[in-house]
Amino acid sequence: MCPSQEKKLKMPLGEEKNGACDRSIYVNNPHLESMTEDILYHFNLGTSTHDLPAMFGDVKFVCVGGSPWRMKSFTEYIAKELGLSEPNADYPNICAGTDRYAMYKVGPVLSVSHGMGIPSISIMLHELIKLLYHARCTDVTVVRIGTSGGIGLKPGTVVVTKQSVDSAFQPRLEQIILGKPVVRSTELDGELAEELLQCGKDLAEFETVIGNTMCTLDFYEGQARLDGAFCSYSEEDKQNYLAEAYAAGVRNIEMESSVFAAMCKLSNLRAAVVCVALLDRLKGDQLTSSHDVLNNYQQRPQVLVGHYIKKKLNASKKS
């Protein structure tokens, strides 16, 4: 069944076939129709300067993460996993003309960095959704592969997000539009989350759990850390807040999942969030593990999502 939207301002690109339709990408903006060109400024790409359908039309998976280095290393990793890597291959940054975001592509997999925090990922997603729309992509799955602080988890545990919740543990995102609050749902694709959890079990290389993810606007005071430049609360206040979060099903805390979930939902993109917990926040705030250990942890979401993509592509070859 085609997804319906109450206020569908622009039709999706998918063609109806026997009452069903391809899973297409929506942009909900009637103004785009009247624009002669669309400049995706923060990607240094545009509809009149680049042939977006030729460059991106075959994209089926988009992986996003905060760090540009990590997104490049993911591209190298997935190329090998999919048998698409060539000796001495270098993957050029498609957004080389700007330092705002980095973007890499290998086969049907696009990898994009988004910086830190809701505003930074939100700019990237506006432009990514328009890019996929202009490129006439269909059936796209987007996964955020990130890092986070865990609650009551062994460091290195991978968390697949069930619901992205706010600081009051509600699955909602309040955005301000024309000075007024608008509340959006942060619901993610339940089936996709279960499939990713299963991938973690298949691999059996590290612990993978499913749980709620709290998304905050700040890393220090916003996450009850005691080691910021300012702190007006006690260790006990911190522990009480994290215990409340745990009781509400929160297993990790990061800074992008809510707007990621909300924007993917609005544009009909199948979406998931897979983050590794770098530490257990009940036991501390600072990242004291060695560089090598942290580096190993950061590769786990890549390995899990790499396994998922391989599985999906193999299944589609067979069918």
Added chain:
Amino acid sequence: MCPSQEKKLKMPLGEEKNGACDRSIYVNNPHLESMTEDILYHFNLGTSTHDLPAMFGDVKFVCVGGSPWRMKSFTEYIAKELGLSEPNADYPNICAGTDRYAMYKVGPVLSVSHGMGIPSISIMLHELIKLLYHARCTDVTVVRIGTSGGIGLKPGTVVVTKQSVDSAFQPRLEQIILGKPVVRSTELDGELAEELLQCGKDLAEFETVIGNTMCTLDFYEGQARLDGAFCSYSEEDKQNYLAEAYAAGVRNIEMESSVFAAMCKLSNLRAAVVCVALLDRLKGDQLTSSHDVLNNYQQRPQVLVGHYIKKKLNASKKS
């Protein structure tokens, strides 16, 4: 007179002399006292791995901006302006071990990138404030040199911020701490803003104005743009909102000034925001100017702040 704070949890470093005191940097966090080391994770620096007083003790000016490339080019520029550049000098990135932020230093001037949006700059500022505190810096001035969208301004105009206001045009920042809202003042240093405006007049190379700056959490819907992936309002709604903003004294819109102002105020840092308006939002939303033109515009805040730093350093040599 020493600044007073109602809840002074930690004493400043400044020594009292004849009833006056050096302008010192506050951290308001009693927990820092009990930490044996402080890892500034997103800078890849720390108190037990780096001699922060030796590396940063002489810093008197910190310039921050979104783009790492721009902050490197500012360092090259200010080195020349201050006569501190050497032939073929390269300025190494002090945070080379991470891709979260970039940091450069020449003489008393530190230059740090902060990415896009309030959460991204907030992480950087927590660690910058602790860095300056650990390094025992005094009398530090911090200036954000950025880009913005103008309202009713000729593209290329430089705006010195009088007040940083929220989407309802109020000089306040609401932060969530332990799940509860805390409101902080976004007041900036009025005297410093006037001095910077005067520098623009001295230079007479481009238009410089003083005005309020609206700080938003989103670039597209949050700034009433019509060209995002989603837009549920009309051109008229947009124009009405921007007209309201203009009537409230807003002359430009960006995404970092409010938390920058709030955190600098809390830590007793003299702070200013100087942003160039890349376009007039009353006339459009997309950045259609050529790369060269935009590049020239982006250099203007650097030129203005470079002039200010030179003037201040010359004055302190004479006195």
